[in-house]
Amino acid sequence: MILEIKDLHVSIEGKEVVNGINLKIGQGEVHVIMGHNGSGKTTLAKTILGYPKLKPTSGDILVDGQSIIGLTTDKRAKLGLFLGFQNPVEVEGVGFINFLHSAKEAVASTVNTKELMADIRTSAVNLKMVDNLIGRSLNQGFSGGEKKKAEVLQMGVLQPKIAILDEPDSGLDIDAVKVVAENINEFGKKYNMGLVIITHYSRILSYMNPQFVHVMTNGKIVAEGGKELIEKLEKEGYESFIKGN
Amino acid sequence: MNSYRLFVEDAIQKYKELPEEQNELYKRKYVSLSPEQLFGIFQVKQDNPDTKEEIEALSKSIFVDSSVKFDAIIWGSGHIVNQSQKNIRIVPVSDISMDVLDRKLYKSADDKLASLVHAFTKEIVILDVPEGQKAQINLLFINAAHPLATQVIVNTGKGAELEVFEWYASSSKGDSASAVMHECIAGEYSSIYIDAVHNEDYRTTVVGLSKYNAFNNATLKLNYLYNGGSHSRAKNYFSASGYEASIHVNELVFGSSKQKFDVSSYLENSSQATIAELHSRAVLADQSLCILKGFAKIPFGSKNARSFVYESGMLLNKDAYLESIPAMSIDENEVKATHSSATGPIDDELIFYLMSKGLPEQSAKRLIVEGFLSSSIGKFRNATAKLAGANLVAEKIENGTFGAPVKLSAENIWVGKENEEDIFKGHYKYR
Numbered sequence: 105m106i107l108e109i110k111d112l113h114v115s116i117e118g119k120e121v122v123n124g125i126n127l128k129i130g131q132g133e134v135h136v137i138m139g140h141n142g143s144g145k146t147t148l149a150k151t152i153l154g155y156p157k158l159k160p161t162s163g164d165i166l167v168d169g170q171s172i173i174g175l176t177t178d179k180r181a182k183l184g185l186f187l188g189f190q191n192p193v194e195v196e197g198v199g200f201i202n203f204l205h206s207a208k209e210a211v212a213s214t215v216n217t218k219e220l221m222a223d224i225r226t227s228a229v230n231l232k233m234v235d236n237l238i239g240r241s242l243n244q245g246f247s248g249g250e251k252k253k254a255e256v257l258q259m260g261v262l263q264p265k266i267a268i269l270d271e272p273d274s275g276l277d278i279d280a281v282k283v284v285a286e287n288i289n290e291f292g293k294k295y296n297m298g299l300v301i302i303t304h305y306s307r308i309l310s311y312m313n314p315q316f317v318h319v320m321t322n323g324k325i326v327a328e329g330g331k332e333l334i335e336k337l338e339k340e341g342y343e344s345f346i347k348g349n
Numbered sequence: 350m351n352s353y354r355l356f357v358e359d360a361i362q363k364y365k366e367l368p369e370e371q372n373e374l375y376k377r378k379y380v381s382l383s384p385e386q387l388f389g390i391f392q393v394k395q396d397n398p399d400t401k402e403e404i405e406a407l408s409k410s411i412f413v414d415s416s417v418k419f420d421a422i423i424w425g426s427g428h429i430v431n432q433s434q435k436n437i438r439i440v441p442v443s444d445i446s447m448d449v450l451d452r453k454l455y456k457s458a459d460d461k462l463a464s465l466v467h468a469f470t471k472e473i474v475i476l477d478v479p480e481g482q483k484a485q486i487n488l489l490f491i492n493a494a495h496p497l498a499t500q501v502i503v504n505t506g507k508g509a510e511l512e513v514f515e516w517y518a519s520s521s522k523g524d525s526a527s528a529v530m531h532e533c534i535a536g537e538y539s540s541i542y543i544d545a546v547h548n549e550d551y552r553t554t555v556v557g558l559s560k561y562n563a564f565n566n567a568t569l570k571l572n573y574l575y576n577g578g579s580h581s582r583a584k585n586y587f588s589a590s591g592y593e594a595s596i597h598v599n600e601l602v603f604g605s606s607k608q609k610f611d612v613s614s615y616l617e618n619s620s621q622a623t624i625a626e627l628h629s630r631a632v633l634a635d636q637s638l639c640i641l642k643g644f645a646k647i648p649f650g651s652k653n654a655r656s657f658v659y660e661s662g663m664l665l666n667k668d669a670y671l672e673s674i675p676a677m678s679i680d681e682n683e684v685k686a687t688h689s690s691a692t693g694p695i696d697d698e699l700i701f702y703l704m705s706k707g708l709p710e711q712s713a714k715r716l717i718v719e720g721f722l723s724s725s726i727g728k729f730r731n732a733t734a735k736l737a738g739a740n741l742v743a744e745k746i747e748n749g750t751f752g753a754p755v756k757l758s759a760e761n762i763w764v765g766k767e768n769e770e771d772i773f774k775g776h777y778k779y780r
Binding site: 150153155156157176177178180181182186187189192193195196197198202203206207208210211241242258262 | 696697698699701702703704705706707708709710712713716717719720721722723724727
């Protein structure tokens with residue numbers, strides 16, 4: 105699968121928040137989008153998945169050359185797109201496993217419950233999740249870190265072709281950042297996923313091997329490169345990129 | 350007989366003075382219970398009463414492909430009691446003196462409906478669990494050929510434990526009513542758990558009136574599911590009257606089509622170190638309507654009392670209506686008390702979240718609604734009540750129907766840790 109974003113513009117209440125983004129992501133690739141708060145990273149991620157309140161004003165989002173702008177969010181997910189949320193919502197009374205079963209059924213059409221359970225258990229252990237977490241309601245009462253781990257676990261179970269992970273490192277302690285990064289890497293390799301990691305910080309990236317780094321400010325990609333860009337950002341901060349634009 | 354007739358006439362007169370009948374909100378939303386209609390239902394000449402055999406057959410068809418052994422079946426013109434169940438007595442009103450009946454009448458102005466129900470009561474169900482003993486009782490209430498009016502009196506002795514499962518069903522031929530009053534006293538250190546599921550048919554007006562009292566260190570846990578009936582009015586009074594008594598009430602209203610519900614709960618921490626807690630929630634589809642009132646009172650002197658009133662609602666249709674009214678009256682300083690109320694349609698953020706993982710919009714909405722409902726149903730203590738409640742709401746979500754036989758099957762229900770107690774802890778049916 106190839107996800108292509110072409111000159112995408114998105115406005116909220118008349119204000120342009122994504123201002124001509126171009127990106128091309130293929131399976132097996134690891135991309136990083138970095139940017140200061142409010143630079144449009146989350147808006148971009150949600151727009152790709154078809155968040156109803158974010159309508160592109162121009163440009164296109166293509167999957168294997170076909171526009172997906174007219175598709176509902178679930179259909180985009182069924183194509184193989186996945187969004188790991190920055191702030192996963194709590195869904196009262198909906199069991200985490202029940203939800204995963206329903207979601208797996210939706211994207212894979214058939215589910216082997218025993219295999220699914222085994223996958224979930226293994227992933228939960230690998231992610232060092234609290235033992236009873238998966239027996240609880242979806243994200244309810246999870247700590248910030250547990251919510252992020254749960255998003256990564258979902259990614260592993262649903263096996264998308266391209267996964268966008270919005271700040272998978274926020275709310276995690278130092279050890280957990282490493283655990284999450286290792287699991288993302290493993291799932292990415294195992295299922296040949298294209299990964300888009302949205303983050304503010306370089307720590308998680310020290311455990312990963314991104315080939316493409318994109319820096320966003322004011323709804324635009326203002327710099328692109330390899331890992332060296334991360335080091336530059338660490339030294340100079342976002343300010344130099346903002347000034348440069 | 351003459352005095353009984355006077356008693357009925359007095360009750361009817363009192364009913365006509367019921368404040369709700371004058372309430373503007375009730376008038377506007379047509380939730381007033383028309384006295385004429387209710388009197389008409391009870392006073393109509395009732396020929397061809399149901400036979401014991403018919404009721405027994407009916408009780409076996411309450412659940413599809415399954416049956417529950419009820420310890421007592423009470424219907425409009427009779428009853429069946431399991432003779433081996435020693436904790437139940439059913440006595441005709443005629444065996445009770447007018448003085449006793451009069452004392453049992455609810456005296457306050459708000460309770461005039463109770464006196465009406467009482468007037469038409471033919472039999473009284475008495476559940477007694479002596480000191481230190483335990484009992485589990487399944488009760489089935491049916492309004493079939495005749496409307497049902499009865500009263501349940503519950504008493505537990507010191508340290509006793511009683512678990513009651515109540516199922517309300519109908520097989521009415523025309524406009525009917527199911528009116529059941531409860532008067533319940535939990536003795537010191539005793540526990541009473543009641544799970545009540547209402548699944549009356551669309552021709553039935555449901556009237557539920559209850560007074561519960563918990564003595565020293567007693568515990569009352571009450572779970573209600575209001576799913577059936579065309580028009581339901583429930584008024585429940587809970588008093589934690591003994592030191593360290595605790596009362597936990599969990600109410601769930603699930604309305605569809607043009608069902609109307611008026612559910613009021615009044616809690617009072619009448620003694621020190623007591624707990625009174627109310628969780629009320631309503632899910633309303635189509636043009637259903639609900640007035641949900643939760644009123645908590647902590648009088649002066651009830652130090653270290655804790656009182657909580659939580660109300661929440663989910664509207665599945667723009668024509669559905671919920672009036673959620675939490676209120677507290679606190680006259681004592683050294684207490685902990687909170688209340689909250691939140692009502693709205695299904696949160697768009699939740700829908701987007703679930704859809705982003707692949708669930709179609711309708712499946713996402715359904716999962717959210719089921720989750721909201723199962724948070725209440727999961728609190729039911731009785732396993733049959735849980736399963737039946739889950740199947741009832743699933744049936745209503747699926748087809749909008751109620752009042753019909755329901756599956757009593759755990760098939761496709763995720764059982765969590767393979768422990769029956771955990772059956773609904775965060776889990777629900779696969780969809």
